Amino acid sequence: MRAGSASGSGMATLTLSCRLAAHPDSRCWFVAWSPGGALLASCGGDRSVRVWGRQGESWVCRAVLDEGHQRTVRKVAWSLCGNYLASASFDATTCIWKKTPDGFECVTTLEGHENEVKSVAWSPSGSLLATCSRDKSVWIWEVDEEDEYECVSVLNSHTQDVKHVVWHPTQELLASASYDDTVKLYREEEDDWVCCTTLEGHESTVWGLAFDGAGRRLASCSDDRTVRIWSSDEQGEPGVACSSTEPSWKCICTLSGYHTRTIYDVAWCHLTGALATACGDDAIRIFEEEPLAEPQQPTFALMAHVPRAHAQDVNCVAWNPAEPGLLASCSDDGEVAFWKYQRPECC
Amino acid sequence: MPLAACSMAAAASKPDLFDGILMAEERFHGEGYQDGYAEGNRIGVTEGRIYGSLHGARIGSEVGCYLGFALTWQHLLHNCTGEKHSKKLKALESLVGMIQKFPYEDPTYDKLQEDLEKIRGKFKQVCSMLNTHPDFRIGLERSVLTF
Numbered sequence: 001m002r003a004g005s006a007s008g009s010g011m012a013t014l015t016l017s018c019r020l021a022a023h024p025d026s027r028c029w030f031v032a033w034s035p036g037g038a039l040l041a042s043c044g045g046d047r048s049v050r051v052w053g054r055q056g057e058s059w060v061c062r063a064v065l066d067e068g069h070q071r072t073v074r075k076v077a078w079s080l081c082g083n084y085l086a087s088a089s090f091d092a093t094t095c096i097w098k099k100t101p102d103g104f105e106c107v108t109t110l111e112g113h114e115n116e117v118k119s120v121a122w123s124p125s126g127s128l129l130a131t132c133s134r135d136k137s138v139w140i141w142e143v144d145e146e147d148e149y150e151c152v153s154v155l156n157s158h159t160q161d162v163k164h165v166v167w168h169p170t171q172e173l174l175a176s177a178s179y180d181d182t183v184k185l186y187r188e189e190e191d192d193w194v195c196c197t198t199l200e201g202h203e204s205t206v207w208g209l210a211f212d213g214a215g216r217r218l219a220s221c222s223d224d225r226t227v228r229i230w231s232s233d234e235q236g237e238p239g240v241a242c243s244s245t246e247p248s249w250k251c252i253c254t255l256s257g258y259h260t261r262t263i264y265d266v267a268w269c270h271l272t273g274a275l276a277t278a279c280g281d282d283a284i285r286i287f288e289e290e291p292l293a294e295p296q297q298p299t300f301a302l303m304a305h306v307p308r309a310h311a312q313d314v315n316c317v318a319w320n321p322a323e324p325g326l327l328a329s330c331s332d333d334g335e336v337a338f339w340k341y342q343r344p345e346c347c
Numbered sequence: 348m349p350l351a352a353c354s355m356a357a358a359a360s361k362p363d364l365f366d367g368i369l370m371a372e373e374r375f376h377g378e379g380y381q382d383g384y385a386e387g388n389r390i391g392v393t394e395g396r397i398y399g400s401l402h403g404a405r406i407g408s409e410v411g412c413y414l415g416f417a418l419t420w421q422h423l424l425h426n427c428t429g430e431k432h433s434k435k436l437k438a439l440e441s442l443v444g445m446i447q448k449f450p451y452e453d454p455t456y457d458k459l460q461e462d463l464e465k466i467r468g469k470f471k472q473v474c475s476m477l478n479t480h481p482d483f484r485i486g487l488e489r490s491v492l493t494f
Contacts, residue, residue: 112475137468139475150434151475154468192441 011344014286014304014327018058018338022050028330030075030316035082037322042336043073049087049097051104052336059338063103068095075119075164080126088120094131096149108149112139119164123172128152130174132162138176138186140193153193157184166209169270175218177206183220183230185249199230201251207263208278213270218249221263221277227287229253231296253298258285261313267327269319274341275300276327278314283307284329286341303343310335399454406463410446413470417442420477435476442469 022028023044031042039062040052048066052059071090078085085097085104092113097104114135121130129141129149140153160179167174174186174193183199183206204223211218218230232247261280268275275287286304293299310331320326325341421439424432445466450456474480 112471137471151472154471154475156464156468 012286012288012303013340013342014284014306015340015342016306016309016337017340020052020059020336021334022052022330022336023048023334026334027072027332028315028334028336029072031318031328031330031336032076032078033318033320033328034078035080035321037320037326040318040328040336041076041078041085042330043076043087044330044334045072047071047073047089049073049076049085051085059336065095065097065104065106068097068106068109069093071116074117077120077122079122080124084122086120086122086129088117088131090116092117092133094120094129096147098147107147110141110149112151112154113137118162119166121165121167121174123167123174124170125172128167128172130165130167130176132165132176134161136160136162136178138162138165138174138184140174140186155186155193155195157186157195157198158182163205163207164209166211169211169213169215171215173215175209175211177209177220179205181206181222183209183218197249199249199251201228201254202226205262208265210266210268210275212268212273217252217268219266219268219275221266223262225256225259225261225263227255227259227263227266227275227277229255229298229300233296252296253300255287255300258287258302259283264313265316267317267319269324270321271319271324272341272343274303274319274343276317276319276341278317278329280313281307282310282312282314282331284309284314284317284327284339286327288343304341306339309337309339403454407451410449410463410466413442413466414446416470416481417446417473420473435473438469438473438476442466442473445469 022042023046026045028042028044031040033040038053040059041049042052043049047069048064050061051063053062068087069089069091073087073089075088076085083099087095087097092111092115094110094117095106096108096110098107110131113131113133116134117131118134119132127143129143130138132138136156136158138155139151141149142152143149158176158178158180162176162178164177165174172188176184181202181204184195185197186193187196202220202222202224206220206222208221209218216232219227220230221227228251230249231252232249259277259279259281263277263279265278266275273289277285279285284306285302287300288303290299290301309329310333312332314329314331317327317329327339327341328336329339330336417439421436421443424436449462449466
């Protein structure tokens, strides 16, 4: 019998509310909430994308998108308006699905990567899409009002497989994580996209990234079993003449000693500030920043830990954007689970 | 060999018959080493030159392919108007510019790999915009271009 809930330091709880066999006999690789929080998209090794909606206390499958890809679907992402879903696949393509009254329809297939596409993400402006691949490149696409996609940049900055891309919540700043142990940031400079910063520090593959709600901090998680928090120092260093307006990023906190295996994903709740991690030891952990710490030297406390959240590696965790405390997770066991995170009522 | 060292110190300037015999092995060893070192140097330089030449040719061949491709497409789209075409022409112009700025004469250029990757990235972007997917095979055999 699997433990459904556990409290970490005796202060907060993470309780299971529903478990689905989302991608039976396969792995579930990723889950993503729609912008309004009403739907959850999942994708997996069975080459399909499924969309789940609430029905009473549980979740039911509202749509199955299974004609788009020839191989595993590794990531899905909702557009900002919630009308489109992008799916990134090992078949080297990215499909764009449009929501219709009957379900979803594939409107475009983006090609160009030489091999497995590992991630896809929509920019906060809604007009750009980023993809990354095992071919070590990050591609940026622009979409116009007629749903036409055009490649605006191919960035070869990483030296190895790029695992994940994520956009800053408000600015057109892109972050990527790679097997080369680094995180890179990109922005547009004079009509061309360039890599403006490289964050070094992790000792192994960086698997996941998450910006905080304000976009001032970035969390990264790695095969080195740590989570690092990076902060952009917008004021610049005192006493140093600043010729550029580039914010400089540096690591202000490292969470180590909590995870016993590779950390595959990290999610930062924009409503509560809680940090969730998905780990290869089958567990989900929730961290929160200590309120009295210095902003540039924060400390995070482990608030909840469910040691056997899934039967196998947890691949992804995602906070619902509208309902505080609602967390979705998925695993190599093919299942999707929904959790309720509750902080203590006092203080 | 402390004994040899002492005798060398004692008879520093006079060519000593005994010295010659005693030190023969060491001297031949030293001379042999010098000869070998010089020979190895010469062979190394030759090998390095061949390797450099091959590697340089490979890069030149690749970049040359991109340049030819870009110039051809610029010519093909030369008279086309419209925003879509102007974006393509802009990207082609950017690719040609990067290739022309590349310092072919300087193998010690510190941003060589970085600039090459930028050229490759721009080429891929252009191919995507033009919806052509050339399949280059660069090597010692004849290059094959397919479209």
